Amino acid sequence: MSSPSRSLSYLAVLSFPSAGRAFSAALLGRLSYGTVFLSLTLALATATGSYALAGAIIAMERLTNSLLSPMRAALIDRYGPHRTLPPMTVLYALLLLCLTVLTWRPGTSGGVLAALAIAAGGCAPPLGPVMRTLWSDLLPDRQMLHRAYSLDTVAEELIFIAGPLLAGLLAALTNPAAGVALSAALITLGVFAFVSSPAVRSARPTQTDIATGAAPQTEPGTDSALTAPRQRWTHDMGALILPVAASVAIGLCLGALSLLMVVFAERHHQTAAVAWAQAALSAGSALGGLAYGAISWRISGKTRLAVLAIALSLALAGAGVSPNLYILVVLAGITGLFVAPTLSTTYLLADEFAKPQHRTQAGAWVNTAFNTGDSVGTAAIGLVVDSLSLALCFLLAAIPTLLTGLMAVGPTRNRQDLWIKKS
CATH class of the missing domain: 1.20.1250.20 (MFS general substrate transporter like domains)
Structure with a gap:
């Protein structure tokens, strides 16, 4: 340490x-x-x-x-x-x-x-x-x-x-x-x-090392029925609902945003310029991530997730009222400021909530959730983008992270069952 x-x-x-x-x-x-x-x-x-x-x-x-x-x-x-x-x-x-x-x-x-x-x-x-x-x-x-x-x-x-x-x-x-x-x-x-x-x-x-026969680490007082690997992991997954749900939500928002930026540029007859909006989103994410990591936070990861997710939702919804592509580029950059911080917080929470023998799996589930959400978000917004106004589509794309932020505000279910690693 x-x-x-x-x-x-x-x-x-x-x-x-x-x-x-x-x-x-x-x-x-x-x-x-x-x-x-x-x-x-x-x-x-x-x-x-x-x-x-x-x-x-x-x-x-x-x-x-x-x-x-x-x-x-x-x-x-x-x-x-x-x-x-x-x-x-x-x-x-x-x-x-x-x-x-x-x-x-x-x-x-x-x-x-x-x-x-x-x-x-x-x-x-x-x-x-x-x-x-x-x-x-x-x-x-x-x-x-x-x-x-x-x-x-x-x-x-x-x-x-x-x-x-x-x-x-x-x-x-x-x-x-x-x-x-x-x-x-x-x-x-x-x-x-x-x-x-x-x-x-x-x-x-x-986990159990076949070569050495070492036993997996268990919690004191844990019921013996939970010592089977599959049951332990099922028990562990309950604690990961928040970071996995947050990762899905971020994926849904970004998947929808990637298509909405293309549609926005096409409707303003500047299709090639969409690359600037995508670059602004990535640059904003990188800057936001570096700034976020440089701060020594004294509030909990759950509270940070709530604030970041809601801020991401507001920025994304605001991008929908852009009058032109120049404003969209600026608002995409502002939206990006909250992307990497929110994602890194979900990984931190997954690591904090998962038992030591399941940490890699926990991170993989967060990855899978994000990738799945990204694909579903693109497909879902594609079904409605021709029938709804762009402003409303941006607003719909912002809902998943807003709901996640509200979810993070509430108490963690079965908190006493979580394996919180000591720093």
């Missing part, structure tokens, strides 16, 4: 023993997820001659990835990242390389490509949840952990800006499939550098 007098800057977080190396390696691997989406979409479209088919394959791959992420995280919680991440990564990278070869030129069956893409989605290593669990292990001080999660969320935001740019550059200079091969190389280099770092090598599984 760090001394109270120690600086709690971002540099102090990265300077913590073994943290910087592990974080850098994880970022390298996670950059793969920033490049693979656009690269694989363009490669599949080139190979099949159909953007519709390419989109359907990508949708199935992302759905499989999201739904199976908690299961992969459960394996990591049980056996440790040093045992589970390498085989997942090798299989995932091999499948990406197969897709690279088969999409380099047109002619491969769409069914074969779909099967390979879905299989790749099913074994993609969940580096984000693993890194956040490692942060929790390395930084027992909650203020330092708060900064680390903010830094992690902002870095992930930047990855999903830089990744598509890199993929687009490769597609312009050479074959789009080269970006898929690059994604395979990035995840392989990143994961093997990550698991070889001292922080990961010294980490031990928190």
Whole structure:
């Protein structure tokens, strides 16, 4: 545990023993997820001659990835990242390389490509949840952990800006499939550098270790019926309702906003300019995340979540009354200020509420909830955007986070059952 007098800057977080190396390696691997989406979409479209088919394959791959992420995280919680991440990564990278070869030129069956893409989605290593669990292990001080999660969320935001740019550059200079091969190389280099770092090598599984026979950690006075892994996790999930619901809500809002900004730009006959609104949203999120992490908060995570979620709702609803694209860009940037802070707070709450043996799974559920909400939000707003005014659509998109903020104001159900880690 760090001394109270120690600086709690971002540099102090990265300077913590073994943290910087592990974080850098994880970022390298996670950059793969920033490049693979656009690269694989363009490669599949080139190979099949159909953007519709390419989109359907990508949708199935992302759905499989999201739904199976908690299961992969459960394996990591049980056996440790040093045992589970390498085989997942090798299989995932091999499948990406197969897709690279088969999409380099047109002619491969769409069914074969779909099967390979879905299989790749099913074994993609969940580096984000693993890194956040490692942060929790390395930084027992909650203020330092708060900064680390903010830094992690902002870095992930930047990855999903830089990744598509890199993929687009490769597609312009050479074959789009080269970006898929690059994604395979990035995840392989990143994961093997990550698991070889001292922080990961010294980490031990928190559930039953088959090799050593160590028993999982349990709470004193817990009924023996709750000691079965599945029952313990079901019991644990009740405490995660708030962060998971918040993550779904943020995904719903951002998924809807991404489509609404495009529709807004089209109706103002400035379709290409929508990139500025999207960039403002991302830039605002990065700035907001850095500012949020730099503050030593004295109010609880639940209270922060309530304030941030309601502020995000108000900013999003306000964007709907923009008279022109210039104002929309400004309001998108203001909305973005609350995105990364709200997300990092959900991760902090998930880590706080989950028992130690389920922390990676808890983070994976938050990820899955966000990705699912993002997809549903885009689809749902697409059903009504042609029949309702844009202002009303923006207002509807703001409702999920507003409800989450109100939910966070209320008391936590069964609070006495929560395993609150001591800092």
